[in-house]
Amino acid sequence: MGFQAEIESIRKSARASRSAADQTRSVDLAGVVRGIKDALPGGWAAQTTSMVGTTWQNTIGGWTSQADRYADSLNASATEYERNEESAKANLRRAERPR
Numbered sequence: 001m002g003f004q005a006e007i008e009s010i011r012k013s014a015r016a017s018r019s020a021a022d023q024t025r026s027v028d029l030a031g032v033v034r035g036i037k038d039a040l041p042g043g044w045a046a047q048t049t050s051m052v053g054t055t056w057q058n059t060i061g062g063w064t065s066q067a068d069r070y071a072d073s074l075n076a077s078a079t080e081y082e083r084n085e086e087s088a089k090a091n092l093r094r095a096e097r098p099r
Contacts, residue, residue, distance in 0.1 A: 005081040014074035021067035029056035 030053030037046045 005078075005085075007078045007081050007085075010074050010078040010081070014071040014078070017067050017071040017074065021064040021071070024060055024067070025064050027060060029053065029060060032056075 033049040033053045033056075036049045040046045
């Protein structure tokens with residue numbers, strides 16, 4: 001009984017996570033609420049738009065940082081699996097040599 005790590009699948013997942021972070025980073029959620037201040041001057045909504053925009057941007061910043069760390073972790077795992085597989089192959093080659 002054993003297991004096999006699908007190293008390329010792990011790397012593909014890392015690339016997808018990094019891509020999602022990069023795409024999300026470019027979203028300007030604060031910009032979505034900027035127009036409210038001009039459309040509803042003096043109202044409660046206008047007063048809170050800055051806070052809402054800042055909160056949304058901070059949330060995106062946190063999420064993208066987590067997605068980047070996840071991608072880094074996946075890549076590190078894939079590299080470790082590769083090292084372990086190469087080491088196991090080398091051990092098997094040594095064991096197969098006639099003495």
